[in-house]
Amino acid sequence: MKINFLSTAKAGLMGVALLSGTLIGCSSDDDSVSTPTPPTGEQSYYNVVFGVSSEGNSGTYAQALENxxxxxxxxxxxxxxxxxxxxARIYGSPSGDYLYNLSYGGGMIYKYKVNGGANYTMLTETNVQIAMGTAYPRWTVVxxxxxxxxxxxxxxxxxxxENYTFTKSEAILQNVGLDGMTLEENNTLEIPSFDENYHIWRIDNPTIKNGKAYYGVAMRQFDPATGENVNLETYKATTMVVDYPSLTNLEFIQSENALGSTYGYRTPVYHADEAGDIYHLTSNPAKVLKIANGDYDNGYELDLAQALGMQEVGANGWFYVGNGIGYVPYYDATLGKDKEQAAWGVARIDIYSGTAVKMNLPDNLWMWYYQxxxxxKDGKFNMAITPLGQQGNIYKFDPTSTSPDAFEVGAELDNGADSFYLGVY
Structure with missing residues (x-):
């Protein structure tokens, strides 16, 4: 289902409940651009990134390794x-020769040349705080x-x-050119609230396809009796869509198959496959949903709990390797996502067959921050996986195999009592 809105100041005139009605916008003529899938074996370096302290204000460190x-x-x-x-919110270039970092809380984006080991040269930086109005924006390399x-x-x-009527949301969107860290297209979009006092409070993890940017969405309800927001995930799974690169012509699409947030956390959520369709995860319960021709295909869903033979499963996002195969860091939602339970694992999923396989990894994993x-170069998918407070390893998964043991154990990863690996870039 599509819900269209006028952008900027015009949207504020549309009233409170906007789950019905349609406005018409034009589509972009820009060439199709898709979110980059992981590097395909030509990278010079593997950037391994490590975090110290799981309380959010983490020190973040990187090393560039050839093997x-x-x-x-x-x-x-x-x-x-x-x-x-x-x-830090980090991305690597497909070659592994450049590293990009958003200083979350600092409002700066940095571009580094990767020289090997701990040798990184800052090439350029840009301050996005002025354009965004906050030092805490989120970002995605698209x-x-x-x-x-x-x-x-x-x-x-x-x-x-002085009676509460609704909560107005305002989205600020900024396009950044990575070559020189240039601030390009920018737009502000007003989003009145949805039915039942639901309002959008976060967007993240966009992907680009056919001249459109698709953003994951999280909503909250405001309770006027208490003056507090309530995080009830009983709304339809929703995606925000704008034209790209103009960042105009706002609309929303909603799934009939899943409820709750679609923005993820720090793991990628939205991916375009080789056929041009978009697949994304919902957080809890974790389901893979499909967007085709600009709207949800409600004839498709992959329920991760059902596919894994579990009761309840949650996830932050997933990695698309290609040919319908992806890997999902997931948690047992009956136990919880927190490190006290450490009930995480990694599943290989096939979005075309609708199947999932638990990989035989160590217990006591916590992957809430995994990125x-x-x-x-060997075609294997590399992740940095460590049990809490214990040494771990690089795991090299074989996407061509459906076996739960289809991986090689790579380099050993040293680990501390309250530290974690953000991933391989």
Missing amino acids: ISEGEISFNGEGFEVPSVRT SKDNALVHTINTENQYDEN SGVVG
């Missing part, structure tokens, strides 16, 4: 500290040339008698 199939990787006195107020930076502002609305994996 992660053997040996030991340690960050004890080693590594390049990536600047960030909170845990192609080898561009990234999208985004944030949501909310404001409760009241009538002349990245890459396809190596």
